[in-house]
Amino acid sequence: VQLTPKDFSDLLEFSKSLAKSAGEVIRSGSKAILQDGAVDEKKNSVDLVTEWDVKVENLVKGEISKTYPDFKFIGEESYSSGDRPTLSDDPTFCVDPIDGTTNFVHGFPFACISIGFIYKRQPTIGVIYNPFLDQLYYALKGHGAFLEVPGYSNPLRLPISKARPLESLSQALLGVEWGSDRRASVIQKKANSFVRLAGDSKEVLGGKMVHSLRSMGSAALNYSTVAQGGLDSYWEIGCWPWDVCAGIVIALEAGCYVTGSKQYFLAHRDEEPLDLVDWDELLWGRKYIVIRAIADTATEKGRDTQRRLVEDFYNTVE
Numbered sequence: 001v002q003l004t005p006k007d008f009s010d011l012l013e014f015s016k017s018l019a020k021s022a023g024e025v026i027r028s029g030s031k032a033i034l035q036d037g038a039v040d041e042k043k044n045s046v047d048l049v050t051e052w053d054v055k056v057e058n059l060v061k062g063e064i065s066k067t068y069p070d071f072k073f074i075g076e077e078s079y080s081s082g083d084r085p086t087l088s089d090d091p092t093f094c095v096d097p098i099d100g101t102t103n104f105v106h107g108f109p110f111a112c113i114s115i116g117f118i119y120k121r122q123p124t125i126g127v128i129y130n131p132f133l134d135q136l137y138y139a140l141k142g143h144g145a146f147l148e149v150p151g152y153s154n155p156l157r158l159p160i161s162k163a164r165p166l167e168s169l170s171q172a173l174l175g176v177e178w179g180s181d182r183r184a185s186v187i188q189k190k191a192n193s194f195v196r197l198a199g200d201s202k203e204v205l206g207g208k209m210v211h212s213l214r215s216m217g218s219a220a221l222n223y224s225t226v227a228q229g230g231l232d233s234y235w236e237i238g239c240w241p242w243d244v245c246a247g248i249v250i251a252l253e254a255g256c257y258v259t260g261s262k263q264y265f266l267a268h269r270d271e272e273p274l275d276l277v278d279w280d281e282l283l284w285g286r287k288y289i290v291i292r293a294i295a296d297t298a299t300e301k302g303r304d305t306q307r308r309l310v311e312d313f314y315n316t317v318e
């Protein structure tokens with residue numbers, strides 16, 4: 001399928017409006033759930049899924065198949081129920097109906113719908129909508145990343161904050177998550193990494209420590225917050241394509257670096273041509289670092305610093 005620039009801007013508008021209507025459902029679901037508390041435990045007591053995850057996914061999937069009947073669909077709940085298309089050259093939507101289900105269940109206002117669109121294997125459109133804060137993040141490859149937020153009549157271009165150069169991880173406010181795999185051995189390893197990042201261990205970061213760690217409870221919102229400039233980096237193990245697809249586009253368009261699980265494998269919109277990036281690896285590798293680019297990505301020295309930051313990361317975390 002050959003798509004034109006007009007098709008892409010239509011797809012972006014379609015995805016934004018779909019995210020808004022899905023957001024309405026998420027908000028009414030939250031109201032209902034906080035009143036009568038209907039929650040299923042999926043694999044264990046922390047892997048929650050609600051009837052709303054499924055409802056929202058069905059709504060989104062239905063609207064997509066009405067408007068774009070030939071496009072493929074990857075979604076968390078469809079995947080869970082055995083509908084598992086592999087990545088191909090076909091135009092493909094990649095959707096998490098509710099990212100941050102635990103927050104959604106608790107009424108902690110950081111949950112969102114994440115709609116990614118993949119074209120020729122490459123994440124191309126990203127829309128992330130937090131209906132509790134009415135924040136709509138979106139990006140189309142090659143056209144920048146934006147945030148629509150109450151109080152501003154025009155979309156804000158990301159990053160919002162004038163980035164101070166990040167020269168060491170020790171200057172970072174860093175997003176991390178506990179995840180849903182709570183086997184003691186897994187959590188111990190994560191906690192060790194948190195200690196190495198946040199503590200003054202002599203052997204890492206030259207005895208320095210990151211400014212602090214934050215857990216927002218939503219992978220997609222971690223990505224969009226790094227893109228915005230509110231976090232300097234987000235490190236995660238275990239995410240799925242629907243957690244990161246939209247976020248990857250938004251972060252890249254905001255000038256961030258994104259890495260997959262292969263050491264030092266970096267994607268940045270102004271460096272290696274993005275069609276050389278191993279997108280299967282980036283989407284399915286399950287290990288991610290997204291990091292705000294330092295100010296001078298235009299220079300080789302700046303890019304070296306950037307690589308060193310990522311290297312520091314790999315040397316610090318387990």
Ligand code: 2AM
Pocket residue numbers: 076096098099100101102177178179180181217218219220237238239240243
């Ligand atoms: P969910 O709310 O859609 O389940 C919380 O740590 C964040 O990680 C959420 O975005 C959550 O998505 C996502 N997540 C879910 N399962 C995960 C896993 N096994 N490993 C890492 N992150 C996961």
Ligand code: CA
Pocket residue numbers: 048049076101
């Ligand atoms: Ca889930």
Ligand code: CA
Pocket residue numbers: 096098099100219242243
């Ligand atoms: Ca998710």
Ligand code: CA
Pocket residue numbers: 053076096097098099100101
């Ligand atoms: Ca989800």
